[in-house]
Amino acid sequence: MGWAILPALCVLWLLTGAAFVGVKLGILGLGTVGTGTVQLLLDRTERHPLLQEIEILRVGVKSVEKPRDVQLPSGTLSSDLTSIVTDPKIDIVVELIGGLEPARSLILQAIDCGKHVVTANKAVISRFGDEILNAANKAGVYVMLEAAVGGGIPVVQPLKQSLSVNRIQAVTGIVNGTTNYILTKMQTQGSSFDDVLSDAQRLGYAEADPTADVDGWDAADKISILAAIAFGGRIKRDEVYCEGIRQVSQTDITYAEKLGFTIKLLAIAKREESSPLAVKVHPTLVPIDHPLASVSGVYNAVLVEGEPLGQVMFSGPGAGAGATSSAVSSDILNLVARIKSSPFNEKANGKNAKPQITCLDPLLASAHQDYCQIAPMSELVTRFYARFLTKDQSGVIGKLGTSFGNHGVSLESVVQTGFQQDLAEIVVVTHDVKEGNFEQALKEIRTLEAVDSIPSLLRVL
Numbered sequence: 356m357g358w359a360i361l362p363a364l365c366v367l368w369l370l371t372g373a374a375f376v377g378v379k380l381g382i383l384g385l386g387t388v389g390t391g392t393v394q395l396l397l398d399r400t401e402r403h404p405l406l407q408e409i410e411i412l413r414v415g416v417k418s419v420e421k422p423r424d425v426q427l428p429s430g431t432l433s434s435d436l437t438s439i440v441t442d443p444k445i446d447i448v449v450e451l452i453g454g455l456e457p458a459r460s461l462i463l464q465a466i467d468c469g470k471h472v473v474t475a476n477k478a479v480i481s482r483f484g485d486e487i488l489n490a491a492n493k494a495g496v497y498v499m500l501e502a503a504v505g506g507g508i509p510v511v512q513p514l515k516q517s518l519s520v521n522r523i524q525a526v527t528g529i530v531n532g533t534t535n536y537i538l539t540k541m542q543t544q545g546s547s548f549d550d551v552l553s554d555a556q557r558l559g560y561a562e563a564d565p566t567a568d569v570d571g572w573d574a575a576d577k578i579s580i581l582a583a584i585a586f587g588g589r590i591k592r593d594e595v596y597c598e599g600i601r602q603v604s605q606t607d608i609t610y611a612e613k614l615g616f617t618i619k620l621l622a623i624a625k626r627e628e629s630s631p632l633a634v635k636v637h638p639t640l641v642p643i644d645h646p647l648a649s650v651s652g653v654y655n656a657v658l659v660e661g662e663p664l665g666q667v668m669f670s671g672p673g674a675g676a677g678a679t680s681s682a683v684s685s686d687i688l689n690l691v692a693r694i695k696s697s698p699f700n701e702k703a704n705g706k707n708a709k710p711q712i713t714c715l716d717p718l719l720a721s722a723h724q725d726y727c728q729i730a731p732m733s734e735l736v737t738r739f740y741a742r743f744l745t746k747d748q749s750g751v752i753g754k755l756g757t758s759f760g761n762h763g764v765s766l767e768s769v770v771q772t773g774f775q776q777d778l779a780e781i782v783v784v785t786h787d788v789k790e791g792n793f794e795q796a797l798k799e800i801r802t803l804e805a806v807d808s809i810p811s812l813l814r815v816l
């Protein structure tokens with residue numbers, strides 16, 4: 356069996372004559388994910404035996420006095436995070452504090468001190484990935500980030516390794532657990548947005564500032580990271596189009612259902628032949644028979660389309676302590692395995708001797724340097740769902756049709772079922788249309804005397 360190789364490795368280490376004393380971790384953050392990770396690493400029964408090689412040496416927090424759900428030896432906790440990332444005894448820094456600063460500076464300091472880094476922080480990687488990954492390559496260390504996308508779902512490593520020979524055409528994902536949880540509860544239980552958001556916060560799914568979830572920024576961070584890996588070029592985060600779920604109403608959910616769709620916050624990275632990449636996040640009407648339509652609650656899913664493989668979908672819990680700590684710990688274990696199978700640093704001796712990774716594995720490190728060109732939204736082609744409130748007059752539908760027709764927008768369906776006070780409600784689904792043309796048609800429609808307002812505009816997959 357797989358474990359049989361371990362005694363052989365131990366013999367190898369003994370033969371080198373050096374006394375290896377395990378891999379030492381400095382963990383930054385003991386909140387939802389930090390606590391889950393410490394609990395998992397300490398509860399080793401029936402898990403991989405390499406866990407026994409790990410020692411949690413120090414843990415950095417904001418408040419040392421705060422009561423904790425894990426017991427650690429006294430002196431382990433510290434609020435001096437700089438002293439952790441520069442501690443010569445520490446081999447791997449696990450960054451689980453979140454946010455941009457001090458996370459960015461601490462990661463860079465750790466790399467500068469020759470430490471490998473594991474992080475769950477998509478915000479910092481999507482914005483400062485260039486700086487961080489270049490520094491890591493220069494220092495000969497790894498930055499592992501499986502937990503940063505899709506929580507517990509293995510998706511970063513599979514894209515980097517198992518799917519690396521494929522030409523990727525599209526990556527389409529539900530990558531934010533909080534918003535998928537909110538949309539699912541609104542859909543299945545008719546719950547209110549605010550109540551469900553509090554639930555998601557209580558369950559540890561939401562970011563410290565849940566605006567990042569609700570307004571789509573977290574999903575945009577994640578699709579930037581996935582697109583960079585899938586399409587082999589870095590992504591400028593501020594070029595990613597991002598729309599959240601605040602405008603999704605119970606009315607739209609009901610109309611979508613009647614039309615055979617469910618509403619999901621999708622993160623999409625797609626290349627049409629040799630044109631620039633589309634990278635975007637927006638609420639989307641997904642046909643009920645599409646594989647992503649049935650992904651509900653805190654579950655995430657990432658659908659990858661490539662050549663020659665075709666479609667493959669990864670799905671599982673996308674947030675929460677258990678799922679995320681599984682991804683963080685598997686990155687740690689991956690590094691432990693690599694450290695332990697590396698030759699000892701010949702310059703060190705005695706009890707300070709440590710195995711040293713001498714050459715980075717190109718399937719694990721980030722090799723690409725160039726930026727992907729991102730297509731402007733106005734050039735992209737999609738279907739739209741639009742809900743209009745109009746005066747209850749004859750011929751309104753005809754006027755809408757004419758304005759759409761004037762700009763080359765053809766309609767797949769038009770329904771008028773309801774009224775809001777004395778205004779008629781008309782819902783339109785278009786065929787594929789260039790976003791720029793659709794915008795022009797809307798501009799004309801807004802000038803129509805019969806049109807009161809356009810309460811919602813959503814894209815359709």
Ligand SMILES: NC(=O)C1=CN([C@@H]2O[C@H](COP(=O)(O)OP(=O)(O)OC[C@H]3O[C@@H](n4cnc5c(N)ncnc54)[C@H](OP(=O)(O)O)[C@@H]3O)[C@@H](O)[C@H]2O)C=CC1
Binds near residue numbers: 383418421456562679
């Ligand atoms: N929650 C989830 O489901 C998932 C989270 N992530 C990512 O994991 C990371 C951590 O998230 P989560 O565990 O939910 O966050 P929490 O807010 O629960 O925990 C943050 C921890 O970091 C510590 N911390 C924060 N800022 C500082 C600082 N300036 N100095 C020292 N310590 C600090 C806090 O200390 P103290 O305890 O003293 O306040 C706390 O222990 C984030 O990057 C998040 O995006 C990724 C996937 C899923």
Ligand SMILES: N[C@@H](CC=O)C(=O)O
Binds near residue numbers: 503532560562573
């Ligand atoms: N807030 C995030 C946590 C995981 O990345 C989410 O809800 O998905």
Ligand code: NA
Binds near residue numbers: 507509510
């Ligand atoms: Na993951």
